[in-house]
Amino acid sequence: MKSLFAAEERVSKLSKRGDPLESLGRHVDFAALAASVDRALPRPHRYFGGRPPYPTELMIRLLVIQQLFNLSDAQLEFQVLDRASFQRFLGIRDSGKVPDRNTVWAFRERLVQAGLGASLFDEVNRQLQVEGYLARCGQIIDATLVPVPTQRNGRTENAQIKQGETPEDWSAKKLAHKDVDAPWTEKHGKQTFGYKLSASTDCRYKLIRTVHISPANEGDQIHLLKVLDRNNTSRDLYADRGYTALAVLEAGGWRQHIQRRAKPKQALSATQAGRNRRIARIRARGEHPFAGLRALGGKFLRSVGLPRANLQLHLKVLTYNLKRLCWLKNNEVVAF
Known part of the structure; x- marks a missing residue:
């Protein structure tokens, strides 16, 4: 049976089943993570035209998904096109433009060249302290x-x-x-x-x-x-x-x-x-x-x-910490 509200109904069921990405988006300040990257690695100017780059927050969320589900760049592109939970987490459900594998690779290489793995990890730890998890x-x-x-x-x-x-x-x-x-x-x-x-x-x-x-x-x-x-x-x-x-x-x-x-x-x-x-x-x-x-x-x-391994492992560790933070929040482990 066709329904005009099929997409909304499926998303509602995802929330009731406990979508881990929804919990992640609720408890983590991805805008602060993106700001830490933009401070150290300013977005390129487009004075001479060309397609504007994707928002840094969107790219950071993509990298977290990639680490959370252990996806290659090609699989990440496919899964983002295919999965409603990914699209909702990324905020691109109504957008026809999705970062492809080359865009993800290029953004990650910029982080490697700037050595920003430790900075992202430090920002996550700062958020943990703000939440009271000392x-x-x-x-x-x-x-x-x-x-x-x-x-x-x-x-x-x-x-x-x-x-x-x-x-x-x-x-x-x-x-x-x-x-x-x-x-x-x-x-x-x-x-x-x-x-x-x-x-x-x-x-x-x-x-x-x-x-x-x-x-x-x-x-x-x-x-x-x-x-x-x-x-x-x-x-x-x-x-x-x-x-x-x-x-x-x-x-x-x-x-x-x-x-x-x-x-x-x-x-x-x-x-x-x-x-x-x-x-x-x-x-x-x-x-x-x-x-x-x-x-x-x-x-x-x-x-x-080593530079790429350094970034990959910092991303993996900060993703574990974010996942652990959501578990602590959802299970009401009180910070003191």
């Missing part, structure tokens, strides 16, 4: 490896890359497809080619407060100091056996709850094992954000180079 009850520091497409290079080429050189026979087109920033590293006997993401998660709300992205072979101890959240209201710091207590943190008044590692041929004492279990109960909350990132497709990147 970093409380201590922090959990952990790291995860993020693989990227493996490079098939010869031994000579790999030796030149390690020395910071570019093989002479590589054309500009070939170099654009080669990731010379990502190294190999080994963890638990498994080789991984890619980058490392370290994060500090607050124990109270399980929101990621600070991040650091680097080549995969950079040590966890270096990351520990770089992701330390000095705005947390508690001085408690939790970490697994991969980290060791640092004198500089102890001198700064930090209470380091780091699990003990057994020495070769010497098992942990009952007291040490019990301490590890007590820390593990709290530290397990720091694994939940990484599981959330994995659900968003954050455990593998389809990009080339």
